[in-house]
Amino acid sequence: MEVLSKVVLIGAAGTVGSHVLKALLEDERFKITILSRLDSTSTFPTHSNIKLVRTEYTVANLIQTFQAHDAVISVTGVQAVSQQATWIEAAHQAGVKRFVLNDYGNSIENQIGLPELEHFRNTRRECLALVKRIAMEDDGFSWSSLATGNFIDYSLKKYVAFGFDIPARKARLVDDGTERLSAVTLQDIGAAVRGILRQSETTKNRYLHIRSTETCQREILEALQEQTGSQWEVRYEDSKVMYERGKEAFAKGERSGMLDLLVTQLFQKGSGRSIVVSRQQSDNGLLGVQEKDISVIVADVLATFDTI
Numbered sequence: 001m002e003v004l005s006k007v008v009l010i011g012a013a014g015t016v017g018s019h020v021l022k023a024l025l026e027d028e029r030f031k032i033t034i035l036s037r038l039d040s041t042s043t044f045p046t047h048s049n050i051k052l053v054r055t056e057y058t059v060a061n062l063i064q065t066f067q068a069h070d071a072v073i074s075v076t077g078v079q080a081v082s083q084q085a086t087w088i089e090a091a092h093q094a095g096v097k098r099f100v101l102n103d104y105g106n107s108i109e110n111q112i113g114l115p116e117l118e119h120f121r122n123t124r125r126e127c128l129a130l131v132k133r134i135a136m137e138d139d140g141f142s143w144s145s146l147a148t149g150n151f152i153d154y155s156l157k158k159y160v161a162f163g164f165d166i167p168a169r170k171a172r173l174v175d176d177g178t179e180r181l182s183a184v185t186l187q188d189i190g191a192a193v194r195g196i197l198r199q200s201e202t203t204k205n206r207y208l209h210i211r212s213t214e215t216c217q218r219e220i221l222e223a224l225q226e227q228t229g230s231q232w233e234v235r236y237e238d239s240k241v242m243y244e245r246g247k248e249a250f251a252k253g254e255r256s257g258m259l260d261l262l263v264t265q266l267f268q269k270g271s272g273r274s275i276v277v278s279r280q281q282s283d284n285g286l287l288g289v290q291e292k293d294i295s296v297i298v299a300d301v302l303a304t305f306d307t308i
């Protein structure tokens with residue numbers, strides 16, 4: 001099977017992008033052109049398989065950069081998703097074989113979120129419709145997209161709103177903390193994107209789904225308590241109260257509103273919104289991702305804290 005080895009990576013210094021870059025560099029067949037904004041302060045590793053292009057993102061520059069590449073991978077921050085349609089058109093004009101869409105959330109094909117958050121997904125839906133249309137019209141162009149669910153190691157480290165203040169040993173569980181979610185680690189996202197490029201035929205024109213684990217807040221708390229050898233201070237929050245508070249703050253443009261809505265979407269008891277894919281139906285095997293117990297992920301996260 002053809003490996004799509006000549007790739008352009010947009011957003012390579014980011015949370016996801018840095019892990020995609022790392023995974024690609026582990027396989028010396030990949031030659032990576034990193035595309036970065038002219039005024040960006042992002043830095044990148046020096047490596048014989050990396051070429052860095054800093055340029056203005058005009059259509060002409062994009063086409064020139066994309067030419068002679070097999071794939072374009074878009075992993076920019078959410079604020080740049082609206083520019084993706086231009087990148088898709090440019091990739092097609094440059095003769096690129098595969099566009100890997102910027103998704104990395106719950107499946108926009110068959111899952112719905114809270115109505116307040118849906119409009120963020122509409123731009124992604126438009127991009128999905130665009131790549132589907134181009135691929136129908138031109139056999140030489142194809143697309144892949146990856147649904148991942150929550151980034152669990154990242155959330156545990158960076159977002160107390162996810163429910164766990166690790167240094168303070170405090171937890172906030174939504175409802176009774178039993179709503180189940182499937183989730184991924186950043187390392188597994190990198191491996192899965194590499195898998196898409198290695199398995200080019202099987203991943204062609206497909207929406208793929210991965211999972212590193214399936215768990216709930218209560219199981220995460222149990223793992224944290226066991227591995228820190230302590231009882232944590234735990235409080236419970238009613239998701240209906242959180243949802244109302246989130247809607248009100250969100251309407252005023254306050255960041256806390258967005259966080260409350262995201263946490264409600266993720267953990268509201270009985271909502272069933274957060275299992276992106278079942279273990280049986282996942283594309284883990286195809287893309288080289290192995291599911292693990294939440295205790296393994298918690299141990300890896302705790303190891304990154306200086307004092308616990």
Ligand SMILES: NC(=O)c1ccc[n+]([C@@H]2O[C@H](COP(=O)([O-])OP(=O)(O)OC[C@H]3O[C@@H](n4cnc5c(N)ncnc54)[C@H](OP(=O)(O)O)[C@@H]3O)[C@@H](O)[C@H]2O)c1
Nearest residue numbers: 011014015016036037040042076077078080104149150151
């Ligand atoms: N499911 C989850 O739990 C979860 C969590 C976080 C993120 N995500 C999703 O994952 C994807 C990647 O997010 P991320 O957090 O990895 O991104 P990020 O770290 O915020 O940004 C990655 C890169 O995007 C580029 N970028 C930022 N703003 C831009 C702009 N206005 N125009 C053009 N390029 C811009 C920058 O690259 P240069 O500086 O090189 O130009 C930046 O280094 C997004 O779709 C995001 O929504 C999902």
